[in-house]
Amino acid sequence: MGTLNSNNNAQILPKFNPLDPEQFRNQAHQMTYPVLSQVEPGYLRTQLPQNAPNRPESFESIMKDVQNHIVPGMTHWLSPNFFAFFPATVSSAAFLGEMLCNCFNSVGFNWLAELEMIVMDWLANMLKLPKTFMFSGTGGGVLQITTSEAILCTLIAARDRKIENLGLDYIRKFVIYGSDQTHSMYTKACKVAGIFPCNIRAVPTSIESDFALSPAEFDIWFHVDAAYGGSAGKCPEFRQYLYGIERANSLSLSPHKWLLSYLDCCCMWVREPNVLVKALSTNPEYLRNKRSEYDSVFKSLRLWFVMRSYGVANLQSHIRSDVLFDAVVPRCFSLVCFRFSPNKEHELGYTEFLNKKLLDSVNSTGRIYMTHNIGATFTEDRHVISTWKLIKETTNALLRESVF
Amino acid sequence: MGTLNSNNNAQILPKFNPLDPEQFRNQAHQMTYPVLSQVEPGYLRTQLPQNAPNRPESFESIMKDVQNHIVPGMTHWLSPNFFAFFPATVSSAAFLGEMLCNCFNSVGFNWLAELEMIVMDWLANMLKLPKTFMFSGTGGGVLQITTSEAILCTLIAARDRKIENLGLDYIRKFVIYGSDQTHSMYTKACKVAGIFPCNIRAVPTSIESDFALSPAEFDIWFHVDAAYGGSAGKCPEFRQYLYGIERANSLSLSPHKWLLSYLDCCCMWVREPNVLVKALSTNPEYLRNKRSEYDSVFKSLRLWFVMRSYGVANLQSHIRSDVLFDAVVPRCFSLVCFRFSPNKEHELGYTEFLNKKLLDSVNSTGRIYMTHNIGATFTEDRHVISTWKLIKETTNALLRESVF
Known part of the structure; x- marks a missing residue:
């Protein structure tokens, strides 16, 4: 039961709000993982036991393992820095639909x-x-x-x-x-x-x-x-x-x-x-x-x-709003096939070598992940701009190292 | 801000509990649908528009259609009265796993x-x-x-x-x-x-x-x-x-x-x-x-x-607890192939006719749905007992009508 004293204390403490959206936004943005998995093959086998547990484990301990062992080993298709393969678009309506389907399990x-x-x-x-x-x-x-x-x-x-x-x-x-x-x-x-x-x-x-x-x-x-x-x-x-x-x-x-x-x-x-x-x-x-x-x-x-x-x-405007950027061959939707080719007289094999080196360097940073760029649902201008900046920085660094 | 007056009112009204588990249980148990879809083919086309809406629709209106048009047309694999095909077993841990997978969408x-x-x-x-x-x-x-x-x-x-x-x-x-x-x-x-x-x-x-x-x-x-x-x-x-x-x-x-x-x-x-x-x-x-x-x-x-x-x-005990019932051919796990055969001298074709008639009659009630019985996750003794009772009642009714 509350007393006058405890009420007085409440006025001194900062207001308690367990669902403060600003605090959530700040904290959630600090929970960042590299878009591209930074682990080496075989890492997970050393982290998890050889056998399923005999007794139930708590939800908390399972989620701790998800955080510590599973998530760091994943490549995050929903990251706005995911420029690889194809975009995995999602939406809250799709999530609700998934939940409903699971409820029926029909x-x-x-x-x-x-x-x-x-x-x-x-x-x-x-x-x-x-x-x-x-x-x-x-x-x-x-x-x-x-x-x-x-x-x-x-x-x-x-x-x-x-x-x-x-x-x-x-x-x-x-x-x-x-x-x-x-x-x-x-x-x-x-x-x-x-x-x-x-x-x-x-x-x-x-x-x-x-x-x-x-x-x-x-x-x-x-x-x-x-x-x-x-x-x-x-x-x-x-x-x-x-x-x-x-x-x-x-x-x-x-x-x-x-x-x-x-x-x-x-x-x-x-x-x-x-x-x-x-x-x-x-x-x-x-x-x-x-x-x-x-x-x-x-x-x-x-x-x-x-x-x-x-x-x-809205589904039409989603198509129209997808981020597009310039490309060497004519761009089609947001599919861009571009390459680095500092000297047009280079042989095709050499150009491929340059681009492979550039791609490996860019991806090894863990900041972005690209193969054939399309762009994910949450990709905004700033991600494309910072990706382009990273590509140029990496290219310059490789040029300085005389790799090219 | 609360006042003494409003506090007094609160003492007269019944205590408000938006998450009363007893009330939920009672109301949820009244939300029952036949396990087997009772609609005729083509019913849904008459209920839903010919085209996707141009403007977004509210979550409430979508869920209303789920309740009124989708759920009644479904066969409910998770019903404890579902004895058809194979059991679709689920669990809350599986549901959480599904949600997590969807979150990653990887x-x-x-x-x-x-x-x-x-x-x-x-x-x-x-x-x-x-x-x-x-x-x-x-x-x-x-x-x-x-x-x-x-x-x-x-x-x-x-x-x-x-x-x-x-x-x-x-x-x-x-x-x-x-x-x-x-x-x-x-x-x-x-x-x-x-x-x-x-x-x-x-x-x-x-x-x-x-x-x-x-x-x-x-x-x-x-x-x-x-x-x-x-x-x-x-x-x-x-x-x-x-x-x-x-x-x-x-x-x-x-x-x-x-x-x-x-x-x-x-x-x-x-x-x-x-x-x-x-x-x-x-x-x-x-x-x-x-x-x-x-x-x-x-x-x-x-x-x-x-x-x-x-x-x-626990996974072992789940296997052990599954409901089993007697069968004509030796039962294996909870898979039971039984048939109605009032007279052993009947020809095979006639026995098949009897059983098809019985099966159609039992399923047409909408109370249970069976094809080849296995039993669903939520099936308890009482469902099997009431199913067996229904089968016997239906058989007797058909016998009285001289169908057999």
Whole structure:
């Protein structure tokens, strides 16, 4: 029970506020870790026991290990200084959607889950995809884990459509063509699907044609992987990058790359859902009861949460606000491929050596992490400016050391 | 500022407690939904707009739609009345692990992520797997999304090992053998991998040998799918079900089925990690920089959180406490295959008709949902008892209607 005395004491002490946002902001900003893991391989094995504990451990002791051993060994994809691979965009709406999905922990057996159908059509409408890709038209879409899965699934569908006409033995004659700019997953998916490696072709593309492919009018399955850039298509000024999509058989796009969603989330649309279903569905006895077909919520809930919480207008402005910087080859969205080339007369091998040295030096500072720059969700002007400053400082230092 | 008057009022009103656990319990128990979705296909499309909103919507309005439109259309895998497919076991430690993973939103590019190696060895030790499956021995393990993925990956590894010796053209001669009790995914994985359907064989097993397979001493890749039952192996009294595992080339086990983890989580161990890596790894230029190999945290964090929070002793007692009930064929763990057969002289077709009718009737009540009974995490005696009561009542009602 309180007394007058203790009340008097309270007036002398500074006001107690356990949720002071300013104090939190200051302290949180001091909890910084290098964006790129600074540990050596094998470090974690020396920190953690050889076996799982027999008795429960306290939450506090687990979190202490997370802080001391796990976090320092991580590369932080959400850091604004993360310029590597691709941006892992997130949002608070996506986090709430994740939590809700976890609460349900539901298995969506049927790919025709209703919310998924609705969400896929919503996104297709945002991107102004043709009706041939929509459930409200003659096509449809399905959520996958990653682009890798989407490419594998479409490849199997395309393969089996041909097998049906030509017979199984033709598998060794099937040829797959991809742009020479295609993700390495393309080759892997082909191998998984039993395509002979000698039949996997890379079609040369060039900067003059914006690395575009113009598939001739052959009877081929034409898949477009728009994992990162596809999200820009919802802005009218970037819709041009999806021109001709009506000629594709399928399209994949990963909202975890530029649509404020958590890993893993990949949208895939196909013009002929029946071909995909035929190639990949099973019909075992234990799924054959009246209700198994109707599970209506799958992970689509997460994407639905993002779209409703922000609305099309905000999702468009997110694309427009992403930090862009200049590049040697024409910049496309925020994807910049630049290189250091102090002397244009250097051989290509030497230029590559210079850039590798520069990249290793910059990354070894732990302050930023870059491979092929795209920029993370929380990246602001100041991060790009300080990154550029660091790159120039490092270049100058290397020049002084006569490394170049 | 408070006054004497307002203090007096407070004494008249009932004490305000916004976090009254008793009130919460009472109200939460009134928020009940049928375990099995009671809606008809297509219902959701009529409830939700055709397009994503242009402006943001409030959290309250989204949650209202979740309550009114999403939840009633779902089949609730976490309901204690869920007796279908397989149990989706969860725990609060798993939920915290999920949240932490989401906070990091990190991509673990390399399958040799260190925490994953540690966690896989921990679980291997718990199951008393031979050293040939452990990183601390000569093997190793990797987390996959589902058993389907694990089966596909091992199949590709096995296939490519043979291709290396025999040449690509042999793909059409490769024969895959599975027990006739194997999951339907087995056939699907074979087709994805380009195995000719005529070469997919189901080996007959029988109740007398506990449906066991005894692969002869041929040079074959032998994979064991222990998705549900494998978790029991950590109890000495159930370790017998893993006898002979040292002769297998690979093993998969899904902690989301009986190890208190969230979907999706599948552990896969292999005796020859190099064969798996060779078959499935790519080595593209953009992964070839000094740091890309060292990402040390992937989704293994979730499993690590569960093991540490509960300890081996609790995880064993969870297996032991799972509800079991009698069955026609010998019960194995809590997997019960029972059927209604009022007259032993009935033909098999007629018995199937009876059971289908009974199953449809029981499920149409919405009170329980069963296909092949295993039992969910929250299932208690009373749920099994009331389920059994419902089955008997329904049977009697059908008998009275002379359906049987």
